[in-house]
Amino acid sequence: xxxxxxxxxxxxxxxxxxxxxxxxxxxxxxxxxxxxxxxxxxxxxxxxxxxxxxxxxxxxxxxxxxxxxxxxxxxxxxxxxxxxxxxxxxxxxxxxxxxxxxxxxxxxxxxxxxx
Amino acid sequence: xxxxxxxxxxxxxxxxxxxxxxxxxxxxxxxxxxxxxxxxxxxxxxxxxxxxxxxxxxxxxxxxxxxxxxxxxxxxxxxxxxxxxxxxxxxxxxxxxxxxxxxxxxxxxxxxxxx
Numbered sequence: 331x332x333x334x335x336x337x338x339x340x341x342x343x344x345x346x347x348x349x350x351x352x353x354x355x356x357x358x359x360x361x362x363x364x365x366x367x368x369x370x371x372x373x374x375x376x377x378x379x380x381x382x383x384x385x386x387x388x389x390x391x392x393x394x395x396x397x398x399x400x401x402x403x404x405x406x407x408x409x410x411x412x413x414x415x416x417x418x419x420x421x422x423x424x425x426x427x428x429x430x431x432x433x434x435x436x437x438x439x440x441x442x443x444x445x
Numbered sequence: 446x447x448x449x450x451x452x453x454x455x456x457x458x459x460x461x462x463x464x465x466x467x468x469x470x471x472x473x474x475x476x477x478x479x480x481x482x483x484x485x486x487x488x489x490x491x492x493x494x495x496x497x498x499x500x501x502x503x504x505x506x507x508x509x510x511x512x513x514x515x516x517x518x519x520x521x522x523x524x525x526x527x528x529x530x531x532x533x534x535x536x537x538x539x540x541x542x543x544x545x546x547x548x549x550x551x552x553x554x555x556x557x558x559x560x
Contacts, residue, residue, distance in 0.1 A: 336488075361546065363546070370552070371553070372550030372553050374550070375548065378547060386546060388547070431541070433494055435491060436489040
């Protein structure tokens with residue numbers, strides 16, 4: 331069990347640029363989640379996949395944001411035309427929920443800074 | 446809608462003393478409740494969960510939490526604090542009846558354990 335892996339750990343970009351983050355979940359987990367965390371706040375839910383199907387999307391996920399999980403394994407989160415307000419830590423989590431409510435296991439996040 | 450409140454931004458406790466970090470929640474149906482810990486520049490680490498059954502649940506690193514349905518609370522406790530417990534603690538809830546998988550987090554409580 332190597333845990334949830336996120337890449338890159340840090341991303342600095344200029345306003346208006348596009349960025350893409352990758353998340354590799356724990357290998358046997360079929361559920362994958364994206365959250366955003368700003369300084370001094372708890373994580374806020376963005377979206378959730380079960381295998382390759384995107385089943386939930388938050389109102390926070392504006393049309394500039396898109397997430398994919400094409401083969402039900404790794405996932406990407408893309409932000410187009412970045413804005414200052416997109417600066418945050420983007421956290422990925424995965425869970426195996428064959429039975430009951432299993433906990434979500436988090437990666438160490440990608441910290442995005444918009445110049 | 447589901448929500449979580451952590452009324453204390455910071456809790457200070459001396460090493461060896463018992464600690465309590467407070468959490469109250471609001472859901473329409475039955476709650477699934479979780480506690481996570483976050484160290485600087487890291488993701489969230491799962492500590493424990495309440496799904497059903499005994500109101501006192503035990504988790505990792507000697508932590509436990511008490512579920513109180515009438516007070517809609519799920520306070521995190523530890524009998525004897527360690528300096529290494531100093532970190533940011535998050536309570537999270539999911540409403541069992543909605544079928545949604547998104548966790549709603551509190552704003553976090555910073556625990557400071559003094560030697």
